[in-house]
Amino acid sequence: MIPTVRGEEPKPCEGHSAVAINEDRILVIKKGATSDDCIWFLEVDTQYVREQKKKVGTEIVAWSRGFIGNAQKPVVISGPSGVGKGTLISLLMKEFPSLFGFSVSHTTRAPREMEKNGEHYHFTERSVMEKEIKDGKFLEYASVHGNLYGTSIEAVEVVSDAGKRCILDIDVQGAKSVRASSLEAIFIFIRPPSMKQLEERLRARGTETEDQIQKRLQNAEAEIKQGTSSGIFDHILYNDKLDECYKNLKERLGLDGITASNNQTAPREIDLPVDHSVSKVDNKILIKCGTPGSGKASENLIILDVSSLKGGAPGRTRGLDVYAIDSFSDGLNGNGCQCR
Ligand code: ADP
Numbered sequence: 001m002i003p004t005v006r007g008e009e010p011k012p013c014e015g016h017s018a019v020a021i022n023e024d025r026i027l028v029i030k031k032g033a034t035s036d037d038c039i040w041f042l043e044v045d046t047q048y049v050r051e052q053k054k055k056v057g058t059e060i061v062a063w064s065r066g067f068i069g070n071a072q073k074p075v076v077i078s079g080p081s082g083v084g085k086g087t088l089i090s091l092l093m094k095e096f097p098s099l100f101g102f103s104v105s106h107t108t109r110a111p112r113e114m115e116k117n118g119e120h121y122h123f124t125e126r127s128v129m130e131k132e133i134k135d136g137k138f139l140e141y142a143s144v145h146g147n148l149y150g151t152s153i154e155a156v157e158v159v160s161d162a163g164k165r166c167i168l169d170i171d172v173q174g175a176k177s178v179r180a181s182s183l184e185a186i187f188i189f190i191r192p193p194s195m196k197q198l199e200e201r202l203r204a205r206g207t208e209t210e211d212q213i214q215k216r217l218q219n220a221e222a223e224i225k226q227g228t229s230s231g232i233f234d235h236i237l238y239n240d241k242l243d244e245c246y247k248n249l250k251e252r253l254g255l256d257g258i259t260a261s262n263n264q265t266a267p268r269e270i271d272l273p274v275d276h277s278v279s280k281v282d283n284k285i286l287i288k289c290g291t292p293g294s295g296k297a298s299e300n301l302i303i304l305d306v307s308s309l310k311g312g313a314p315g316r317t318r319g320l321d322v323y324a325i326d327s328f329s330d331g332l333n334g335n336g337c338q339c340r
Pocket residue numbers: 079080081082083084085086087088201202204205239240241242243
């Protein structure tokens with residue numbers, strides 16, 4: 001039987017090595033690939049694969065790209081339209097450009113005058129977005145103020161790939177879906193000082209028609225009720241005075257005393273030559289680099305630690321650790337190697 005393949009598939013390569021990690025996934029190492037594209041997992045019996053099998057009713061396998069190191073917990077920010085979410089997020093991104101990255105959502109609403117496709121949103125046709133939702137490409141989606149909005153899995157992953165912490169600006173329904181998903185995040189709800197001030201801010205922004213303002217205000221009351229009573233959110237902040245609210249936000253994110261220059265953890269890299277062989281000892285994958293049987297007295301060894309894997313299809317598999325041992329003696333069987 002040919003299974004249906006889910007997830008982002010690796011591009012063709014010069015060859016590959018493979019080793020079963022356990023009964024649920026196979027590690028595939030591409031030969032001659034760049035460091036961010038050489039480690040892949042083919043999932044055959046993970047929770048995601050089982051869910052998909054149930055949904056689709058056929059055999060499923062799923063690809064997931066492997067990443068060294070962990071991503072920081074994303075930050076989900078919700079609150080009624082006009083409360084100041086975008087303003088607070090802009091301040092955060094401006095002060096900490098190397099620490100935070102914005103998850104660019106998809107929406108079926110029309111762009112505002114200053115909005116750029118791919119930067120503020122991926123503006124899309126409803127039929128295209130509905131098909132992508134069906135294909136499992138979205139972490140969450142919701143109908144908000146009459147339009148479809150959603151966070152693609154890729155939107156969150158590209159931010160983490162860059163070693164940044166992802167910020168999601170999504171509505172309460174979306175926050176609820178993310179809470180129920182496997183993505184561990186911090187959830188923050190922003191509330192206005194009063195409905196009157198919310199209305200003033202929406203009007204002052206000047207980006208909606210009167211009808212749209214009315215719709216957003218009508219939805220705001222229910223959103224505030226849900227946001228402040230549902231238990232979804234870890235923190236609830238009042239956006240009365242902007243600078244105070246921003247200060248509180250930074251405190252909740254543990255950013256006190258952090259300056260723009262000392263705040264980034266870059267993803268670590270791995271440099272694999274085409275010539276290598278792979279074996280597994282417990283939770284360690286031993287990658288012998290060099291030509292096997294070449295008669296050389298020593299080869300280099302790269303060890304991939306797969307004991308703390310996180311995530312997986314349909315997104316990346318993170319939590320891999322890697323270290324190298326220069327010049328080990330022949331005859332290694334998983335014992336007697338010394339790390340430097
Ligand atoms: P959201 O992203 O939640 O829809 P915005 O960030 O676009 O809201 O803010 C709506 C309007 O309110 C903007 O014109 C913004 O400048 C203004 N605003 C944001 N925070 C405050 C505040 N604390 N006091 C007064 N005006 C604010």
